[in-house]
Amino acid sequence: MKRKHLLTTKDLQPAEVEEILQNARSFKEVSEREIKKVPTLRGKTIINLFLEDSTRTRTSFEIAGKRLSADVINISKGGSSVSKGETLLDTAKTLEAMNPSILVVRAHESGFPLKLSENLKCNVINAGDGSHEHPTQALLDLFTLVEKRGSVKGMKVSIVGDIAHSRVARSNLYLLKTMGAEVRLVGPASLMPSEVESYGTEVFYNMMEGIADADAIMMLRVQKERGGLSSFPSNREYARFYGLDKNKLAKCRKDVLILHPGPVNRGIELSPDVADGKNSLILDQVSNGVAVRMAILYLMGE
Amino acid sequence: MKRKHLLTTKDLQPAEVEEILQNARSFKEVSEREIKKVPTLRGKTIINLFLEDSTRTRTSFEIAGKRLSADVINISKGGSSVSKGETLLDTAKTLEAMNPSILVVRAHESGFPLKLSENLKCNVINAGDGSHEHPTQALLDLFTLVEKRGSVKGMKVSIVGDIAHSRVARSNLYLLKTMGAEVRLVGPASLMPSEVESYGTEVFYNMMEGIADADAIMMLRVQKERGGLSSFPSNREYARFYGLDKNKLAKCRKDVLILHPGPVNRGIELSPDVADGKNSLILDQVSNGVAVRMAILYLMGE
Amino acid sequence: MKRKHLLTTKDLQPAEVEEILQNARSFKEVSEREIKKVPTLRGKTIINLFLEDSTRTRTSFEIAGKRLSADVINISKGGSSVSKGETLLDTAKTLEAMNPSILVVRAHESGFPLKLSENLKCNVINAGDGSHEHPTQALLDLFTLVEKRGSVKGMKVSIVGDIAHSRVARSNLYLLKTMGAEVRLVGPASLMPSEVESYGTEVFYNMMEGIADADAIMMLRVQKERGGLSSFPSNREYARFYGLDKNKLAKCRKDVLILHPGPVNRGIELSPDVADGKNSLILDQVSNGVAVRMAILYLMGE
Numbered sequence: 001m002k003r004k005h006l007l008t009t010k011d012l013q014p015a016e017v018e019e020i021l022q023n024a025r026s027f028k029e030v031s032e033r034e035i036k037k038v039p040t041l042r043g044k045t046i047i048n049l050f051l052e053d054s055t056r057t058r059t060s061f062e063i064a065g066k067r068l069s070a071d072v073i074n075i076s077k078g079g080s081s082v083s084k085g086e087t088l089l090d091t092a093k094t095l096e097a098m099n100p101s102i103l104v105v106r107a108h109e110s111g112f113p114l115k116l117s118e119n120l121k122c123n124v125i126n127a128g129d130g131s132h133e134h135p136t137q138a139l140l141d142l143f144t145l146v147e148k149r150g151s152v153k154g155m156k157v158s159i160v161g162d163i164a165h166s167r168v169a170r171s172n173l174y175l176l177k178t179m180g181a182e183v184r185l186v187g188p189a190s191l192m193p194s195e196v197e198s199y200g201t202e203v204f205y206n207m208m209e210g211i212a213d214a215d216a217i218m219m220l221r222v223q224k225e226r227g228g229l230s231s232f233p234s235n236r237e238y239a240r241f242y243g244l245d246k247n248k249l250a251k252c253r254k255d256v257l258i259l260h261p262g263p264v265n266r267g268i269e270l271s272p273d274v275a276d277g278k279n280s281l282i283l284d285q286v287s288n289g290v291a292v293r294m295a296i297l298y299l300m301g302e
Numbered sequence: 303m304k305r306k307h308l309l310t311t312k313d314l315q316p317a318e319v320e321e322i323l324q325n326a327r328s329f330k331e332v333s334e335r336e337i338k339k340v341p342t343l344r345g346k347t348i349i350n351l352f353l354e355d356s357t358r359t360r361t362s363f364e365i366a367g368k369r370l371s372a373d374v375i376n377i378s379k380g381g382s383s384v385s386k387g388e389t390l391l392d393t394a395k396t397l398e399a400m401n402p403s404i405l406v407v408r409a410h411e412s413g414f415p416l417k418l419s420e421n422l423k424c425n426v427i428n429a430g431d432g433s434h435e436h437p438t439q440a441l442l443d444l445f446t447l448v449e450k451r452g453s454v455k456g457m458k459v460s461i462v463g464d465i466a467h468s469r470v471a472r473s474n475l476y477l478l479k480t481m482g483a484e485v486r487l488v489g490p491a492s493l494m495p496s497e498v499e500s501y502g503t504e505v506f507y508n509m510m511e512g513i514a515d516a517d518a519i520m521m522l523r524v525q526k527e528r529g530g531l532s533s534f535p536s537n538r539e540y541a542r543f544y545g546l547d548k549n550k551l552a553k554c555r556k557d558v559l560i561l562h563p564g565p566v567n568r569g570i571e572l573s574p575d576v577a578d579g580k581n582s583l584i585l586d587q588v589s590n591g592v593a594v595r596m597a598i599l600y601l602m603g604e
Numbered sequence: 605m606k607r608k609h610l611l612t613t614k615d616l617q618p619a620e621v622e623e624i625l626q627n628a629r630s631f632k633e634v635s636e637r638e639i640k641k642v643p644t645l646r647g648k649t650i651i652n653l654f655l656e657d658s659t660r661t662r663t664s665f666e667i668a669g670k671r672l673s674a675d676v677i678n679i680s681k682g683g684s685s686v687s688k689g690e691t692l693l694d695t696a697k698t699l700e701a702m703n704p705s706i707l708v709v710r711a712h713e714s715g716f717p718l719k720l721s722e723n724l725k726c727n728v729i730n731a732g733d734g735s736h737e738h739p740t741q742a743l744l745d746l747f748t749l750v751e752k753r754g755s756v757k758g759m760k761v762s763i764v765g766d767i768a769h770s771r772v773a774r775s776n777l778y779l780l781k782t783m784g785a786e787v788r789l790v791g792p793a794s795l796m797p798s799e800v801e802s803y804g805t806e807v808f809y810n811m812m813e814g815i816a817d818a819d820a821i822m823m824l825r826v827q828k829e830r831g832g833l834s835s836f837p838s839n840r841e842y843a844r845f846y847g848l849d850k851n852k853l854a855k856c857r858k859d860v861l862i863l864h865p866g867p868v869n870r871g872i873e874l875s876p877d878v879a880d881g882k883n884s885l886i887l888d889q890v891s892n893g894v895a896v897r898m899a900i901l902y903l904m905g906e
Binding site: 033034056060290 | 344345346347349373375377388389392393395396397398399400401
């Protein structure tokens with residue numbers, strides 16, 4: 001694989017995905033060693049341009065880069081001249097002129113990483129853009145499912161919540177279908193994307209119907225900061241219909257795998273006992289995130 | 303020594319303290335070399351989770367970690383998803399899942415590092431929690447006194463100011479007593495902790511009585527941001543009773559050592575001439591802070 | 605060269621400047637290699653103390669330091685105890701006590717780096733102080749001109765805009781004159797410094813007269829955040845008189861070089877087509893900035 005950009009999971013081929021997963025397996029082992037460091041990207045510069053607040057994704061990319069021995073530069077919106085009226089494309093072009101190997105970008109604007117890839121020569125990784133895509137999240141979710149079950153081929157995966165506004169849902173939907181899983185979308189009609197029928201997936205408005213025989217359930221974060229819940233009178237009301245608690249879980253498959261991209265709104269989309277319970281893979285996802293991002297940085301930056 | 307967490311100075315044994323001081327002496331020498339770097343923690347990840355503003359402590363830990371060749375990750379409250387409604391314990395668990403060797407944590411909430419130590423598997427260092435403890439500050443203060451006098455055994459140390467709200471006072475009190483110093487607490491009755499009598503130390507409400515024959519005076523910072531002075535009509539009034547200026551200093555021992563954890567409110571707890579005077583060890587404390595933190599990171603992270 | 609501080613371009617001697625440019629040429633080649641890293645400053649600590657928002661200068665210094673293998677520590681105003689009432693000089697003295705080799709400082713207060721150099725023992729680099737100076741910007745501008753033309757001796761360079769409030773203008777003026785260029789200052793009378801006559805340069809209030817036969821034009825940023833335009837009714841009005849667009853450019857020399865320190869206010873001081881056009885060296889300036897700063901850090905930190 002020699003890929004220039006990672007903007008979406010839509011254009012990923014199965015062979016390429018397998019290569020990422022295979023490398024991630026090796027790199028996961030690096031993070032479990034005493035000496036969590038390999039010289040792979042020594043002398044390369046990775047810039048994390050995070051134009052939206054983030055802890056886990058930014059930290060995950062930073063740790064991934066440093067464990068590969070790259071020089072990692074963090075730029076966040078606060079404290080930068082991003083507030084000085086320059087266009088964001090100019091900011092990115094400026095950073096590119098400093099010769100980074102890879103620009104990792106999170107942006108509020110859907111499509112901003114694509115715009116960068118069309119205007120820059122350096123490699124671009126989309127670390128989440130608006131309500132569009134979050135491809136590394138989907139890849140780490142896939143890695144986590146494959147780690148547990150060997151393959152997602154034929155696996156029934158239900159994605160639950162605010163599908164319309166979720167970049168995590170969109171990236172997972174494309175990738176899971178590419179890798180042979182059967183995806184179901186679950187949520188209120190008001191939070192389904194208008195183009196949902198073109199996805200060729202089953203859509204459920206009743207949660208239990210959508211998750212009862214699922215092999216895995218991906219609970220989406222309620223994006224309070226992006227106003228995704230305006231159609232619900234309250235968080236409690238949302239939780240009652242589309243949150244996962246032990247009562248709903250009791251009616252699912254015993255070995256159902258539960259994922260969540262974090263940060264979790266405890267008591268809204270997930271009850272605390274389910275978030276911390278034995279079916280939950282939330283912390284595995286985080287650990288695997290470092291490994292998967294090491295694999296991606298390695299395959300793109302080398 | 304193989305200690306898992308450093309949360310308080312209360313449970314430190316003299317032998318363990320001596321080991322920290324001895325290692326700090328070697329590491330101080332590293333910071334004075336041309337090449338200020340040793341490979342000790344190469345391939346280890348240290349996460350600085352600073353949930354309160356800080357320059358000196360965060361920078362001190364960052365420099366200490368980097369001089370030991372660790373990968374150091376800074377996370378501050380601004381620009382992180384700490385604002386996204388996730389619980390702080392979830393944030394910490396997420397970070398732990400990325401396999402750091404040590405989590406250094408500063409928090410507004412007293413007891414938060416203890417809570418982390420009970421819920422996480424990685425090593426936790428308390429870098430200051432609310433008005434509870436600040437053990438690395440006490441250890442660097444001790445190092446500074448021992449460097450000047452050889453030992454604190456029998457030394458008279460007066461801690462002056464807002465004792466009730468000071469994590470620095472609390473950590474120093476425990477540690478100094480363990481190491482054989484005679485501690486005196488000096489301050490207004492309204493700023494003495496309610497349990498002060500249980501400490502078994504002398505308490506002085508008149509400053510000169512409390513510091514007249516002291517070998518060392520630790521001036522506490524007036525924590526304007528934590529409302530510690532609500533009982534005083536003005537800073538000037540506070541300074542008159544409990545600030546240290548050249549007039550009060552003239553009535554102390556000639557060779558009295560003056561410490562302050564910084565940042566100094568010049569003109570409130572210390573007059574500028576005293577802060578910059580020959581008795582002041584304020585900048586020695588800062589230099590020694592790097593060395594002591596290198597020792598602690600080394601002993602815990604190795 | 606063994607220079608302790610870089611505070612202004614006023615005291616730079618031609619031989620010293622040539623040494624910086626020559627080293628920058630070698631370091632530029634490092635940034636174009638596969639492995640963009642040399643061990644030159646391994647084990648040295650560089651502190652970036654940025655008390656004003658900045659992306660490009662802070663990032664440029666950070667990348668420069670890391671490509672020299674130094675440990676780089678970033679401190680910005682947000683999230684630091686700079687807000688805790690300590691004086692900035694105390695903050696800097698505290699940082700110095702941690703044994704950095706070089707303190708890079710950006711400050712709102714004109715003359716703050718000079719004050720530091722008078723009070724600290726470590727090397728100080730001025731990364732922009734108020735409306736005073738920005739010497740590394742002038743050096744990278746010079747490097748860019750020399751790279752294109754071999755020398756600036758006899759070159760006609762027009763600096764256009766808010767001369768009075770521009771640290772970039774001031775540093776470039778001194779340096780360009782030292783290196784033998786003929787400098788012209790162009791801008792409205794209200795934005796000329798009161799001492800402009802003492803500079804011994806031609807002053808133009810009409811833009812076309814000032815740039816018609818220039819070999820290079822340095823467009824200054826309209827410092828909206830520092831109130832430099834209060835004398836203009838609107839940005840559009842400013843652009844009409846002192847902005848550079850294709851109409852004005854058409855009346856200039858065909859091969860005129862156009863520089864801008866960034867971030868660009870597109871449509872104010874530069875029209876987008878000119879900013880992105882073939883005469884523009886804006887992105888060369890950014891690339892060269894890393895090389896020039898590597899040279900300066902190397903010559904001062906070694």
